[in-house]
Amino acid sequence: AQSVSxxxxxxxLSEAASLELGCNYSYGGTVNLFWYVQYPGQHLQLLLxxxxxxxLVKGIKGFEAEFIKSKFSFNLRKxxxxxxxxxxxxxxxxxxxxxxxxxxxxxxxxxx
Amino acid sequence: ETGVTQxxxxxxxxRGQQVTLRCSSQSGHNTVSWYQQALGQGPQFIFQYYRxxxxxxxxxxxxxxGLQFPNYSSELNVNALELDDSALYLCASSLGGPGQSQGxxxxxxxxxxxx
Numbered sequence: 315a316q317s318v319s320x321x322x323x324x325x326x327l328s329e330a331a332s333l334e335l336g337c338n339y340s341y342g343g344t345v346n347l348f349w350y351v352q353y354p355g356q357h358l359q360l361l362l363x364x365x366x367x368x369x370l371v372k373g374i375k376g377f378e379a380e381f382i383k384s385k386f387s388f389n390l391r392k393x394x395x396x397x398x399x400x401x402x403x404x405x406x407x408x409x410x411x412x413x414x415x416x417x418x419x420x421x422x423x424x425x426x
Numbered sequence: 427e428t429g430v431t432q433x434x435x436x437x438x439x440x441r442g443q444q445v446t447l448r449c450s451s452q453s454g455h456n457t458v459s460w461y462q463q464a465l466g467q468g469p470q471f472i473f474q475y476y477r478x479x480x481x482x483x484x485x486x487x488x489x490x491x492g493l494q495f496p497n498y499s500s501e502l503n504v505n506a507l508e509l510d511d512s513a514l515y516l517c518a519s520s521l522g523g524p525g526q527s528q529g530x531x532x533x534x535x536x537x538x539x540x541x
Contacts (some may be wrong), residue, residue, distance in 0.1 A: 358532040404468050413482055416468030
């Protein structure tokens with residue numbers, strides 16, 4: 315069965331620090347990869363997605379993620395975080411089936 | 427274009443009761459999926475509806491059932507509620523049928539509390 319692992323449950327950073335959130339998945343076939351963000355009290359929003367092509371994908375709000383097939387990883391990065399990036403971040407995988415399989419989420423707290 | 431809307435936003439039910447949650451898909455989207463998000467966890471897939479039929483189901487018992495209507499809106503029904511059913515229930519819509527991987531647009535969810 316597919317699974318998604320997000321290693322960091324809670325990350326605390328200061329503004330302007332660089333961010334990298336880890337995501338690993340277990341599935342050997344072709345996958346589509348996603349990062350979603352959930353701001354406090356708001357709905358899940360798509361940050362970025364990878365379907366094919368360039369493994370380095372750029373998303374909204376300055377986020378990017380790199381798909382490394384050999385490592386089954388899709389880590390999320392941002393060079394300089396802002397206080398407004400405080401949120402819960404979810405990595406998700408979709409294979410040929412219809413469902414999204416989510417990781418447990420990483421709570422990101424940015425201190426001003 | 428309107429996004430995904432869910433109702434109600436909050437609900438409190440007693441163990442053993444039944445509940446119906448509603449979802450209007452984003453304009454132009456024909457596929458609806460339902461997810462359960464327990465506190466501190468990532469969303470878990472319940473099932474998906476396409477062309478008014480269930481098309482894929484996660485590891486949830488039969489007391490979780492659903493419907494999709496001709497206008498692509500959807501309902502999630504849960505019978506014989508249990509305390510562990512307390513969670514945020516998310517609806518997501520997308521364009522495309524089985525095997526097509528498309529991005530999902532999520533609603534804000536219905537917070538269900540079972541007491």
